Amino acid sequence: MFDMAAETLDLPFEEKMKFEQGDAGLSFGYKFEGASAVDASARRSYPSTVNNRMDSTIIPFVKKSIEINDEILSIFNTKLRLPQGELIKLHSEEYSASEARTHKARKNLPTGKTVLGAHTDFGSLSFLHNRMGGLQVLPPGVDEWQYVKPLPGHAICNVGDTLALLSGGILHSNIHRVLPPPGAQAAFERWSQVFFTRPGNSVILRPLSNESPLIAEAVNKLSDEQREALNPGVTAFDWICRRVMNRRVKNRTGPETWMASKGTDQERI
Ligand SMILES: O=C(O)CCC(=O)C(=O)O
Numbered sequence: 599m600f601d602m603a604a605e606t607l608d609l610p611f612e613e614k615m616k617f618e619q620g621d622a623g624l625s626f627g628y629k630f631e632g633a634s635a636v637d638a639s640a641r642r643s644y645p646s647t648v649n650n651r652m653d654s655t656i657i658p659f660v661k662k663s664i665e666i667n668d669e670i671l672s673i674f675n676t677k678l679r680l681p682q683g684e685l686i687k688l689h690s691e692e693y694s695a696s697e698a699r700t701h702k703a704r705k706n707l708p709t710g711k712t713v714l715g716a717h718t719d720f721g722s723l724s725f726l727h728n729r730m731g732g733l734q735v736l737p738p739g740v741d742e743w744q745y746v747k748p749l750p751g752h753a754i755c756n757v758g759d760t761l762a763l764l765s766g767g768i769l770h771s772n773i774h775r776v777l778p779p780p781g782a783q784a785a786f787e788r789w790s791q792v793f794f795t796r797p798g799n800s801v802i803l804r805p806l807s808n809e810s811p812l813i814a815e816a817v818n819k820l821s822d823e824q825r826e827a828l829n830p831g832v833t834a835f836d837w838i839c840r841r842v843m844n845r846r847v848k849n850r851t852g853p854e855t856w857m858a859s860k861g862t863d864q865e866r867i
């Protein structure tokens with residue numbers, strides 16, 4: 599058996615990847631380094647192009663983004679009349695699915711093509727830097743998509759699902775999508791950079807009514823159906839996994855998979 603394994607693992611990487619384990623929950627097949635989590639931290643491996651900039655660029659970007667999003671969380675904490683430090687505590691006491699992501703959209707995409715379909719962000723706050731148009735939002739009570747014009751020196755902050763749920767629907771998660779940049783901008787590649795702040799993995803998603811009279815009052819005014827939607831009975835980790843998994847094209851069985859990927863946009867809470 600050991601000889602067989604040694605010979606197999608010496609095969610070229612491309613050859614081994616033909617037998618890769620896959621994402622469907624089955625366990626047989628080749629497991630490349632970094633394919634499975636080794637502990638709760640979800641540590642991963644990256645190409646050298648990323649590792650080479652880890653200390654100079656990536657870690658400072660992540661630290662600054664956390665600092666800014668924590669400041670915004672503190673402001674919401676006060677406005678929502680939560681005990682001091684409550685929101686930051688829920689977002690910083692354990693590992694979470696918080697992440698930094700860079701998007702690139704090709705230039706000269708056909709008009710009308712969707713770069714990123716209508717969605718709400720999965721976590722609490724998204725801090726977004728984009729240099730070109732294309733981002734559109736659908737604010738509550740509005741039926742037509744509105745462009746968000748990027749302004750030099752400004753960033754965009756979205757409230758996402760988990761903060762909408764924790765705030766008992768007082769804060770709405772922003773429904774948005776990305777189209778190719780309008781007009782002459784379409785001739786250029788579109789780059790955007792986001793940092794997503796998400797609650798600790800084991801935080802149960804529910805309105806923080808016991809912690810804030812304001813949230814309790816808001817929840818009391820809702821219909822039973824809306825109240826139910828605000829209490830999905832899952833952890834932040836499960837909420838995010840469900841949304842990510844059901845958006846993977848590989849996991850798609852039909853339109854029901856797309857519906858299963860939906861967040862608070864479904865109920866418009
Ligand atoms: O590229 C953008 O402007 C938005 C990206 C976005 O919505 C996302 O990453 O969730």
Ligand SMILES: [Fe+2]
Binds near residue numbers: 717718719724774
């Ligand atoms: Fe988004």
